[in-house]
Amino acid sequence: MWQDIRSMNATANALFGVFILALLMSGIWWVVQRPMFTLKVIRVEGVEQAALRHVNAFTIRDTALPKMRGNFFTTNLDNVRTAFESVPWVRKASVQREWPNKLIVTLEEHQALGTWGEDGRLMSVKGDVFTANLAEAEEDAELIAFAGPEGSEKEVLARYLDFKQWFANISLAPEVVQYSSRYAWSLKLNNGMRVELGRLQDDQTLKNRVDRLLTVYPQLVASLQDSIESVDMRYPNGLALKSSHNAFGINPKLKVKRK
Structure with a gap:
């Protein structure tokens, strides 16, 4: 009998607690919904x-x-x-x-650095690809043209910063940076010259190829009078060069061997 009374009291207390909680929650909900x-x-x-x-x-x-x-x-x-x-x-x-x-x-x-691919998207200085008004971005700065496989944006940005630093030694800067689906690098500089750098063989591949170009570039300019269209640095011991004209009567395509 006493057990039944205690059980009934416990049940009543529980129901009363639920009622008070429901009442409290209703009050809170009423307050929360006030126009203020x-x-x-x-x-x-x-x-x-x-x-x-x-x-x-x-x-x-x-x-x-x-x-x-x-x-x-x-x-x-x-x-x-x-x-x-x-x-x-x-x-x-x-x-x-x-x-x-x-x-x-x-x-x-976003702070736009350039365009990404061919679909009108932009790439920021932090390597984020986003969609916005291209004309607005062009008002802020000269945009670099970037391209690469999806997911390679951060890597392309990092390489661009390397190229920018390296080519500053000859007062040039990249305006196009491309990373192909075959993982080969190429760029176009702001003097119109295209540079083929190829695929990475190790961490120093790109730096070594750019250094070779920087070493012979003054000689090339002096000989060809700024008529260089493209330079292919994928050769292990030299480079292949194409010029728009040849003041010295030689073939516009030639190979310059490193000493």
């Missing part, structure tokens, strides 16, 4: 409060805001972040709440 918590302000700023160059209120209104749901309490910050990262030119977004009805969104924009 409706999102009234979404403040958008650049990283470290830098000015945003390409993201504006119109693109945010058309791209990000339609994807947002909820109020100050119920909106999912990860969903908001994803919505803003879908805006053209946005590389990364972070979101935080500000009491009682604001969101603070901090955006990092």
